[in-house]
Amino acid sequence: MLEVVSLSKRFKQLEAVKGVSLYLEKGESVGLLGPNGAGKSTAISMISTLIKPTEGNVLFLGESMIKHPKKLREAIGLVPQDLAVFPQLTAEDNLLFFGKMYAIPTKQLKQRVNELLIEVGLEERKKDKVKTFSGGMKRRLNIAIALIHRPEILIMDEPTVGIDPQSRNFILKMVRRLQKEEQMTVLYTSHYMEEVEYVCDRVYIMDRGSMIAAGTKDEVKGILRSEETIEIHVNEMSQHLEQTLRSHPNISSVVAEQPTYTIVTNQADMFDEVIEMATEAKVKLIGIQAKPPTLEDVFLHLTGRKLRD
Ligand SMILES: Nc1ncnc2c1ncn2[C@@H]1O[C@H](COP(=O)(O)OP(=O)(O)OP(=O)(O)O)[C@@H](O)[C@H]1O
Structure with a gap:
């Protein structure tokens, strides 16, 4: 479905991502692991078409997305590391705002907003301004926003950093459910190994800009078979x-x-x-x-x- 071929990104002297390749099949949940500064955010910003690679390509359904990123942009729901919500608006109004940006017809949009508020456990707080929310609630709203246009691929950049344990568990279970029951394709970045072990079937491990391991969880652990x-x-x-x-x-x-x-x-x-x-x-x-x-x-x-x- 999505193929990333030898992506590189250079910021002046720093080579933040060095020839990284990966692929996503429809309906699978894939983890991108690495410590802080490994290049995960830079890699997914390129995959999400937010920044242009220095080298390499992203193929979506076989087509190159470097020159024509629109199709891929529409197919992706991105949950960025930094929250992108309006604190002065209610949870419901945030979702309506982003839904209108995708030109979703009003009746459909209202239904979708209600569905998503239930999905992320914010139904009872939908009329409250987001500035009164905890970090975990804001993050869940951010996930709902990423899903508003029914994307085929959900890309999450360390979605559980700095939030309470309940919200963290809620998010992990929700991602698993979306993938298992709705065949959502998920790319999940984290520096928490245990999260990736729970949420993902296949993993890529990055360090200092390079991919250092890839495979199913068992294959990657098999690197240590004799250890x-x-x-x-x-x-x-x-x-x-x-x-x-x-x-x-x-x-x-x-x-x-x-x-x-x-x-x-x-x-x-x-x-x-x-x-x-x-x-x-x-x-x-x-x-x-x-x-x-x-x-x-x-x-x-x-x-x-x-x-x-
Ligand atoms: N716009 C930029 N300009 C210059 N350097 C950058 C830029 N964005 C990222 N970097 C650098 O690129 C390297 C990789 O950063 P990146 O944010 O992709 O890592 P990461 O694996 O996502 O880590 P984190 O978990 O901290 O977000 C870091 O050394 C970072 O300082």
Whole structure:
């Protein structure tokens, strides 16, 4: 349905996006993951036709969208990171305003607005001015606005950043429902691995402008098939222990975050050796546990850094 081919964007000296390719099939939910500054927003701004790529192309239903972006613009509902709502207007009037911009006939528009207010859980607050809303409510209204013209593709730029846990859960469930029950095609960007694990079937991982992994969740986690992540909880962090862990030939990465060291190893039965290393470094172990790989671990493995560093 949508194919992104080698998109690049340069801002003066900075190459924010470097030859990124991805595709979306109709009705699938795809995650675009990466830490702050990875280039996710820049990539989706190009895909949404808001900014022009320095190089590359976006094909929608096989047609190039660089020169003729109108068709794609109409097919996309974008939920930007920064809220785009009028605080002085009510929730209902915001939706009516944006609906009129798409020239939706009045009767149809009123019906659509009511449907969407229910969908995003704001029906009871529809007559209230948006300036009285919480951050989560504003974000939900923003999602309703993105859906007003019945887009085929919903693109969401970190839609849960800075909102309350209830709104976050509400949004995650809503996105899943839209995709499962209404076959909405979703591109969901986030730096929260657990959100993408919940919402998406397939994932792309970006870092420093480049795509570093892609596939179904299981395929991406399969990068770590022969690896294991072990968490070592200690009563006090120790430079000595960290150095010993880092210099171990079978440990590929070490992240130290009070009070835990997270290591990735390809060696089975590492526990005994870790206990020895801790004893030698005079560190008291509080606990040690192996865990199945998460997308976060894949990122750690590929970059040597945690996603939220
Ligand atoms: N208009 C711009 N002019 C100059 N540099 C920019 C511009 N937009 C983005 N950048 C830079 O491009 C890089 C990628 O930014 P981008 O916002 O795409 O990352 P991101 O993965 O979406 O991160 P975040 O989660 O913080 O939004 C950053 O270094 C950013 O400072």
